[in-house]
Amino acid sequence: MAQQNNGTKQSHAPKPFWLLAEVTYRCPLHCAFCYNPTDYISHTQNELTTAEWIRALREARQMGALQLGISGGEPLLRDDIEEIVAEAGSLGYYSNLITSGVGLTEKRIAEFKRGGLDHIQLSMHDITKEINNFITDTNTFELKKKVAGMIKDYGYPMVLNVVIHRYNIEHIGEILEMAEAIGANYVELANTQYYGWSLINRSQLMPTREQLDKAEAITNKFRERVGSKMKIYFVVPDYYADRPKKCMNGWGEVFMIVTADGTVLPCHSARVLPGMEFPNVRDGKGLEWMWNESPAFNKYRGDDWMKEPCRSCPDKEKDLGGCRCQSFMLTGDAEMADPVCSLSPTHEVILQAIEDAKNPQLAAQPIVFRNDRNSQKLVNGEARELVERFHALP
Amino acid sequence: MSDKIKSDDVFGLARHYRFQWEEAQQGYVLLYPEGMVKLNGGAGEVIKRLDGNKTVGDIVKELQEAFPGVPDMEADVLAMLQLAHEKAWIALKE
Numbered sequence: 001m002a003q004q005n006n007g008t009k010q011s012h013a014p015k016p017f018w019l020l021a022e023v024t025y026r027c028p029l030h031c032a033f034c035y036n037p038t039d040y041i042s043h044t045q046n047e048l049t050t051a052e053w054i055r056a057l058r059e060a061r062q063m064g065a066l067q068l069g070i071s072g073g074e075p076l077l078r079d080d081i082e083e084i085v086a087e088a089g090s091l092g093y094y095s096n097l098i099t100s101g102v103g104l105t106e107k108r109i110a111e112f113k114r115g116g117l118d119h120i121q122l123s124m125h126d127i128t129k130e131i132n133n134f135i136t137d138t139n140t141f142e143l144k145k146k147v148a149g150m151i152k153d154y155g156y157p158m159v160l161n162v163v164i165h166r167y168n169i170e171h172i173g174e175i176l177e178m179a180e181a182i183g184a185n186y187v188e189l190a191n192t193q194y195y196g197w198s199l200i201n202r203s204q205l206m207p208t209r210e211q212l213d214k215a216e217a218i219t220n221k222f223r224e225r226v227g228s229k230m231k232i233y234f235v236v237p238d239y240y241a242d243r244p245k246k247c248m249n250g251w252g253e254v255f256m257i258v259t260a261d262g263t264v265l266p267c268h269s270a271r272v273l274p275g276m277e278f279p280n281v282r283d284g285k286g287l288e289w290m291w292n293e294s295p296a297f298n299k300y301r302g303d304d305w306m307k308e309p310c311r312s313c314p315d316k317e318k319d320l321g322g323c324r325c326q327s328f329m330l331t332g333d334a335e336m337a338d339p340v341c342s343l344s345p346t347h348e349v350i351l352q353a354i355e356d357a358k359n360p361q362l363a364a365q366p367i368v369f370r371n372d373r374n375s376q377k378l379v380n381g382e383a384r385e386l387v388e389r390f391h392a393l394p
Numbered sequence: 395m396s397d398k399i400k401s402d403d404v405f406g407l408a409r410h411y412r413f414q415w416e417e418a419q420q421g422y423v424l425l426y427p428e429g430m431v432k433l434n435g436g437a438g439e440v441i442k443r444l445d446g447n448k449t450v451g452d453i454v455k456e457l458q459e460a461f462p463g464v465p466d467m468e469a470d471v472l473a474m475l476q477l478a479h480e481k482a483w484i485a486l487k488e
Contacts, residue, residue, distance in 0.1 A: 015418060015419075017430070062418075063418065064416070064418030064419060066416065066423065066425065066430060067425070067430060092414065094412060094425035094430070096427065118410075118412065118425070118427075119410070119427045121427070157409070157410040157427050159427045159428070185410065185427070186427050186428060188428070228482050231428075233428070
């Protein structure tokens with residue numbers, strides 16, 4: 001990732017190198033670990049039109065955006081992805097389709113290739129049909145293997161994303177072997193972070209520290225064996241780290257998301273933050289104003305907003321106090337040091353979560369799958385017991 | 395991977411990598427799945443010339459002619475290519 005200045009206000013504003021287009025929140029999968037908002041059902045109406053997407057792509061590219069992720073939900077549920085891809089290609093984006101594979105056909109992939117799509121990131125879940133189908137609450141195991149073959153046949157790099165949780169972490173060696181067998185060039189082993197649906201299901205999804213250490217050791221060994229033919233990213237989960245992540249590489253530093261209904265966000269889950277008014281591409285003010293001038297994008301840019309212990313911390317430039325959404329969801333205060341940090345006055349909520357995940361009673365609670373019915377329930381204020389520990393979840 | 399680079403070696407960009415000029419950044423970038431590298435001016439000038447036909451020696455000569463004031467051009471180019479090869483941005487043509 002390109003280097004940007006961090007920590008202090010700059011005379012020239014940073015640039016949005018990465019544009020994530022969350023083109024729809026609709027999804028045929030119902031993954032228990034989905035980071036989409038639990039109230040997504042409230043944002044599936046009024047999706048941006050093709051013309052609105054194309055305008056957004058042009059504006060962002062003019063500002064210097066370079067990497068484009070086309071994501072969701074499942075982006076392939078829209079039938080205009082071909083047009084969006086072709087526009088991205090002609091604008092010079094390096095574009096990536098982030099998909100579950102559901103809806104990818106020979107006809108569509110051929111069109112994406114023609115339009116200049118650079119790569120396709122396919123989500124995989126396990127080596128077993130049982131776990132794949134359980135955690136996604138769908139019957140998609142065979143389909144994913146077929147789609148992987150199609151991606152390869154069309155000369156695309158094979159980029160796999162595997163979200164890791166308690167149900168598949170013990171299979172990490174076999175998952176890597178499967179990735180090798182299907183010719184993966186890049187594998188992202190993304191340990192579940194707890195936002196949205198995964199936060200509700202945290203006690204059921206979180207592995208133990210021992211499982212995590214073992215998985216990392218297996219990954220390192222595998223890496224040594226395969227060398228440079230397969231690049232493996234092992235994303236360490238926050239809860240088992242001492243210091244928080246530098247979330248999004250800094251608020252409003254390199255990353256911009258345009259969501260399905262046009263809301264423009266500095267990170268995936270910023271909607272949960274209270275008192276924020278996020279701009280919308282339909283406001284007509286233009287993405288440049290939104291990025292540079294909007295109060296929302298300036299709210300946590302740099303470090304003026306920090307309080308102690310972050311303010312005087314020698315590491316504050318390194319992690320910028322972690323993730324504002326995580327701080328808010330777990331402590332009720334977005335400006336609090338991320339509780340993941342062992343120096344945070346609220347760090348005990350993380351230790352408690354780790355304990356909870358070992359509690360057989362909590363771990364045995366039924367998983368709340370991401371689907372329209374559950375989202376509507378949460379919006380309606382039913383199932384309060386699932387969310388009352390967390391701030392800002394409906 | 396870390397074999398010494400020879401003047402008759404021929405390199406091209408690694409598969410799936412893209413190299414382009416970025417107006418907004420006034421510089422060359424390398425793009426690949428999950429990442430990008432912003433190249434400094436010198437590295438950009440070297441990678442721009444990797445067309446899968448020219449040898450390393452050809453490129454050194456070209457750069458010496460284009461930038462006559464630079465001392466030790468050959469050492470700079472070799473060091474840059476070594477790094478790019480180790481990072482798998484570029485690949486040897488057979």
